[in-house]
Structures are given as C-alpha cells and as structure tokens.
Amino acid sequence: MEFNLSAGAFAAEQKFMPLDGKTVYDVMILGGGPAGLTAAVYCMRKGVSTAMIVKRVGGQVAETSGIENYMGYRYINGMELAEKFREQVLQFGIAYEEGPGVRSVEQGAVKKIALDDGRTFSARTIIVATGKSWRKLDVPGEDEFLGKGVAYCATCDAPFFAGKDVIVAGGGNSGVEAAIDLAKIARKVILVQFLDNLTADRVLVDGLGRFGNVEILLGHEIKAITGDSAVRAVSAADRKTGVRREIAADGIFIEIGLVPNTSPFRGVVDLNDAGEILIDCACKTSAPGIFAAGDVTSVPFKQIIIAGGEGAKAALSACEYLLRDAAR
Amino acid sequence: MPLFDDKVKNQLSDILKNIRDKVTIVYATQEFECNTCRDTHSFVDEIAALNPNIGLEVYDFVKDRQKLEPWKIDKVPAIALLDKDRSDTGIRFYGIPGGYEINSFIQALIETSGRREPLPxxxxxxxxxxxxxxxxxxxxxxxxxxxxxxxxxxxxxxxxxxxxxxxxxxxxxxxxxxxxxxxxxxxxxxxxxxxxxxxxxxxxxxxxxxxxx
Structure with a gap:
C-alpha cells in the first residue's frame, strides 16, 4: 500500500505567522505552486516583509504522479516535491495562509487584495503566481452532471467507471494518459479529439494503442452531455460534415488542457489572447508594482523548472521596485 | 510485512511528536477479517506504536456490539478518535486512510490531541x-x-x-x-x-x- 504523506505540512518548526489586515506588506505573493514558493524564498532572503496566500500547495505539481525532469531528482513524486518547496518556505517567518481564494485586486501605491471570505490585505507590490486550472468544455450538461459522470481527475475518479463505457474528451497528453488509466478498468473507452490527430507524446499514443477496448474519434466536437440522474450519452459533431452522433456512455472525463487563473486581475493587468498575464522579461505586468510568474503568464513552456526560475525573477524585480520606490 | 517502510515510519514518528494530549484510536473490526480490515488493523497497530500518547482499543463488530453502540459505528473497518477524556470527537474513518488520505488521518490525530490553530x-x-x-x-x-x-x-x-x-x-x-x-x-x-x-x-x-x- 502506498502512502502519499505530505511530511512538510506537519513540520514542528514552522515559523510562519497569520496574515494581518493592518500591515502593509512589501510583497504579497498569490499562489503556492513552484513560482509562488520560489518567489517567497527569494523575498524572505532579501529581507522584505512578505505575505503569501495559497489556495493549494504545489498547484499542478501536487497532482502529478512522477516528475523526471526537475534537476536534482531523477525521479520524485509530485506531492513530495511540492512539500519540499513548502518546507523551504516555512523555515522563514513569512505571513502565510492556505485555503482562501482571491476575489479582486485594486491597483495603487498601496495595493488592496480582497479575498472570497471578505477579508482585505494591503501590499506595496504583488506577485501573481496563481497558475492554471482545468479548462471546461462549456457545453450543456457539463455543470449539471459534475460528479454524476462528468469528471476532470482520472486518477481520482477512474475507479467508479470499472466495467463501464466512458468518453475521454481531449487528445493531448492529459487526455491520452486518462484514456490509458481508464482502459485498464473500463469496458470501453472512446477518446474524442477536436483536431484531426492526437497531439500527445509518441510514447503515450503508442501506450494507448496497446489496448483493445479503446476507440478514437478524431475531428469531432462535443456539443452536449445528457442523462437523467447521471450521464447517459454525449453528443459529438463531425467538424467537417457537421453530422452529429449520440454516443452512449456512463461518464466523460474532460482533459482538454488548462486555463490561466486570472479572473481577480481582469482590468488591472493586460492579458494576451490566451488569457495569460502579459509580462516582460523581468516579470513586470502592465501595472506598476504588480509582477507575475509561472503558468499564469505569457511565458512560453509550462514547466516546473521554468515556473521556479520565473518566480525567482519576479521576486527580484519586486525587490528592485521597492528599493526604487523608497528612493523616490 | 509492515505497511510503513522505514522512510514513511521515520517521517510519521517525527510528525507525531506534535501530539500533545492523549488520543485514543478505537478500531472496530470483525473476527474473520476482510482484506482491508487486516490492512487497517496493521495500520492502527503501526501508528499506535509510534507514539506513547496514542492509545489503541480494538473491538469486534459482533461480540462487542454493546460497547460500540454509543459510538454509532455501523460498518467495519472503522476508526473512531477519542480525546484525552475518552470523549467521542465524532471523527470516523470507514476504510483504511491510506494513499493521500494518510494526511487527513494524521491531521485528525494531531488536532484531537489539542494542537490546532484556532478558527477565525x-x-x-x-x-x-x-x-x-x-x-x-x-x-x-x-x-x-x-x-x-x-x-x-x-x-x-x-x-x-x-x-x-x-x-x-x-x-x-x-x-x-x-x-x-x-x-x-x-x-x-x-x-x-x-x-x-x-x-x-x-x-x-x-x-x-x-x-x-
């Protein structure tokens, strides 16, 4: 039996403090993935007063089973790496809180950060490192059947589809990985891909090809998810002919990539066409004193090691800004 | 073979130093233990061995039905946590808290022991x-x-x-x-x-x- 223990979460020597609504922090870091946590270490070492609001430690890293391209570790499990990052942050007396979501941010010499739970905090600079979350299909039935056949996490929910017919939406890496997980236990897996080819890595596509119970439907767009108390069918249209077909299924796993978590920052910082926060090579956004790092930004290639490096850069830029600000 | 390898065992015993007051694990199982009952039994045995402030009481779902009655345990394997006064916390784990769930189990032990951040x-x-x-x-x-x-x-x-x-x-x-x-x-x-x-x-x-x- 495996135990995915987050040892760091329980460390006795944690020094972090609760966030204080009356303090004006030098830096407020939003997000606790590799970018945010690296930024925190840099800020604390620089000696600026730092606060950090984290929705989920590790972000996408914590959901990844195995990581083989983060230097220093030939192989490490995602949860373990995330915990190591966090441990390195919590040795400092940083103001730290886990759980709450950010509602909005107000620009100014002192910036205001409003949380979903109604509290407000202030800081001279902000580092946005809120990452990305699952992209939705945006079709009828998707919200209605969430948890009743509509799923986004194959490792979490695959066991409920043993012996059943299930659809996977998406032919990228996450879609093909989900299809492989499901093919091991489901009766039948139908992978529906929008494009005319699978875009997943070759090793994954080859892996999927070894299963006899997988059907692949290319060039189709999912239009609706229907059912009664649970999902019963999915309607998909051929993108060339427009012909629609009903595919009977007990569930659908939606694995069509990610969207940046930028809703609290709309109208405050400029975004690109993909909805990512536009930054320059020093992690500056269009708003003075607001910096951004990691997957939420326009920087190409979403990788742990890149996000970490960007977090360091954003922290150093923020510290530089504070120095200049103080000199003025 | 133990459920916890040395690495996990060492990490757990470190973490469990945070235990403040005594916590009692009530474990309910049945005479002919199902597979997961056996694993859960090893699990609570190994956890309780890690810290002297963790007590363990094992009950049989059939024979000890009367003793289990006040805790409203209606299926096995079941784990209930009692605080330092042996008062029921209302915390239950039905099935083994393995995989990621080890984290919620450890957190429940530590919080039951009296070490917890106050709520806002x-x-x-x-x-x-x-x-x-x-x-x-x-x-x-x-x-x-x-x-x-x-x-x-x-x-x-x-x-x-x-x-x-x-x-x-x-x-x-x-x-x-x-x-x-x-x-x-x-x-x-x-x-x-x-x-x-x-x-x-x-x-x-x-x-x-x-x-x-």
Whole structure:
C-alpha cells in the first residue's frame, strides 16, 4: 500500500505567522505552486516583509504522479516535491495562509487584495503566481452532471467507471494518459479529439494503442452531455460534415488542457489572447508594482523548472521596485 | 510485512511528536477479517506504536456490539478518535486512510490531541451556533489529492461542535454505500442524507449547507 504523506505540512518548526489586515506588506505573493514558493524564498532572503496566500500547495505539481525532469531528482513524486518547496518556505517567518481564494485586486501605491471570505490585505507590490486550472468544455450538461459522470481527475475518479463505457474528451497528453488509466478498468473507452490527430507524446499514443477496448474519434466536437440522474450519452459533431452522433456512455472525463487563473486581475493587468498575464522579461505586468510568474503568464513552456526560475525573477524585480520606490 | 517502510515510519514518528494530549484510536473490526480490515488493523497497530500518547482499543463488530453502540459505528473497518477524556470527537474513518488520505488521518490525530490553530472568530461563532444533529459523510478514493482537505474540514467541524459527526468513507471499500449516494466522483460530501456538495469545499461552504438544514 502506498502512502502519499505530505511530511512538510506537519513540520514542528514552522515559523510562519497569520496574515494581518493592518500591515502593509512589501510583497504579497498569490499562489503556492513552484513560482509562488520560489518567489517567497527569494523575498524572505532579501529581507522584505512578505505575505503569501495559497489556495493549494504545489498547484499542478501536487497532482502529478512522477516528475523526471526537475534537476536534482531523477525521479520524485509530485506531492513530495511540492512539500519540499513548502518546507523551504516555512523555515522563514513569512505571513502565510492556505485555503482562501482571491476575489479582486485594486491597483495603487498601496495595493488592496480582497479575498472570497471578505477579508482585505494591503501590499506595496504583488506577485501573481496563481497558475492554471482545468479548462471546461462549456457545453450543456457539463455543470449539471459534475460528479454524476462528468469528471476532470482520472486518477481520482477512474475507479467508479470499472466495467463501464466512458468518453475521454481531449487528445493531448492529459487526455491520452486518462484514456490509458481508464482502459485498464473500463469496458470501453472512446477518446474524442477536436483536431484531426492526437497531439500527445509518441510514447503515450503508442501506450494507448496497446489496448483493445479503446476507440478514437478524431475531428469531432462535443456539443452536449445528457442523462437523467447521471450521464447517459454525449453528443459529438463531425467538424467537417457537421453530422452529429449520440454516443452512449456512463461518464466523460474532460482533459482538454488548462486555463490561466486570472479572473481577480481582469482590468488591472493586460492579458494576451490566451488569457495569460502579459509580462516582460523581468516579470513586470502592465501595472506598476504588480509582477507575475509561472503558468499564469505569457511565458512560453509550462514547466516546473521554468515556473521556479520565473518566480525567482519576479521576486527580484519586486525587490528592485521597492528599493526604487523608497528612493523616490 | 509492515505497511510503513522505514522512510514513511521515520517521517510519521517525527510528525507525531506534535501530539500533545492523549488520543485514543478505537478500531472496530470483525473476527474473520476482510482484506482491508487486516490492512487497517496493521495500520492502527503501526501508528499506535509510534507514539506513547496514542492509545489503541480494538473491538469486534459482533461480540462487542454493546460497547460500540454509543459510538454509532455501523460498518467495519472503522476508526473512531477519542480525546484525552475518552470523549467521542465524532471523527470516523470507514476504510483504511491510506494513499493521500494518510494526511487527513494524521491531521485528525494531531488536532484531537489539542494542537490546532484556532478558527477565525466569525467562523468559530458560526460553528458553535450549530444546534441540530449533523452527520457529514465524505466519500473519497485513496488516489485523490483533493480529498484530504475535504475530510479534514469535516473532521474539524466535528471536533469544534459535538452536535456534528463526520465520516471519511473509502468508496471502494463501501461500494454499496457509494452507489446508494450516487458517488461517481470524489470527494462527494453528503450532509444528513439530504444535502450534498461536489468536490473539496472550504468550511464556510459546509456551514452554508448546514445552516439550511
């Protein structure tokens, strides 16, 4: 039996403090993935007063089973790496809180950060490192059947589809990985891909090809998810002919990539066409004193090691800004 | 063979140094132990061996039915946590808390032992105001990284207010129960049979539902 223990979460020597609504922090870091946590270490070492609001430690890293391209570790499990990052942050007396979501941010010499739970905090600079979350299909039935056949996490929910017919939406890496997980236990897996080819890595596509119970439907767009108390069918249209077909299924796993978590920052910082926060090579956004790092930004290639490096850069830029600000 | 390898065992015994007051694990099983009962039995044995402030009492679901009665344990394998006064916390784990769920188990032990951050005032007042009997069941799978926070939130509610009971239910061990509640994704949170939440939610979302009961 495996135990995915987050040892760091329980460390006795944690020094972090609760966030204080009356303090004006030098830096407020939003997000606790590799970018945010690296930024925190840099800020604390620089000696600026730092606060950090984290929705989920590790972000996408914590959901990844195995990581083989983060230097220093030939192989490490995602949860373990995330915990190591966090441990390195919590040795400092940083103001730290886990759980709450950010509602909005107000620009100014002192910036205001409003949380979903109604509290407000202030800081001279902000580092946005809120990452990305699952992209939705945006079709009828998707919200209605969430948890009743509509799923986004194959490792979490695959066991409920043993012996059943299930659809996977998406032919990228996450879609093909989900299809492989499901093919091991489901009766039948139908992978529906929008494009005319699978875009997943070759090793994954080859892996999927070894299963006899997988059907692949290319060039189709999912239009609706229907059912009664649970999902019963999915309607998909051929993108060339427009012909629609009903595919009977007990569930659908939606694995069509990610969207940046930028809703609290709309109208405050400029975004690109993909909805990512536009930054320059020093992690500056269009708003003075607001910096951004990691997957939420326009920087190409979403990788742990890149996000970490960007977090360091954003922290150093923020510290530089504070120095200049103080000199003025 | 022990369930915990040396690395996990050392990490756990380090973490469990945070235990403050005595905690008693009540473990309910049956004479002819099912596979998961056996594993869960080893699990509680190995945990209890790690710290002198963790007590363990093992009961048989059939023979000790009367003793189990006050704890309302209705299926096995079951774990209940009692505080330093042997008072029932309302915290239950049905099925083995392995995989990611080890985290919610350890957190429950430490919080039951009296070491916990106080809730923000406004939240504490809302929790204290719950006067009805509330039964929260959080269905999980052991491979779900989002599940432990949902379980811990439910358990914390139980710890703060004795009108609230909170169960972790491992969906594949109690497949019929999972089917009864139409669980097809985890975490799925059932509150008093009548209300439900999909996914991991923060404490205010639990309270929003509880206040409507």
């Amino acid at each position: 005032d406004a939240l504490a007042q809302r929790v204290a105001a719950v006067k009805k009997d509330v039964h929260i069941q959080v269905f999980i799978s052991l491979t779900c990284p989002y599940c432990p926070p949902a379980v811990s939130t439910a358990h914390r509610l139980a710890l703060e207010n004795r009108n609230i009971r909170a169960d972790m239910v491992e969906s594949t061990t109690f497949i019929h129960l999972a089917q009864k509640y139409g669980v097809q994704g985890v975490p799925r949170i059932i509150i008093n049979e009548t209300h439900s939440l999909e996914g991991a939610h923060p404490m205010p979302a639990f309270l929003d539902v509880i206040e409507k009961l």
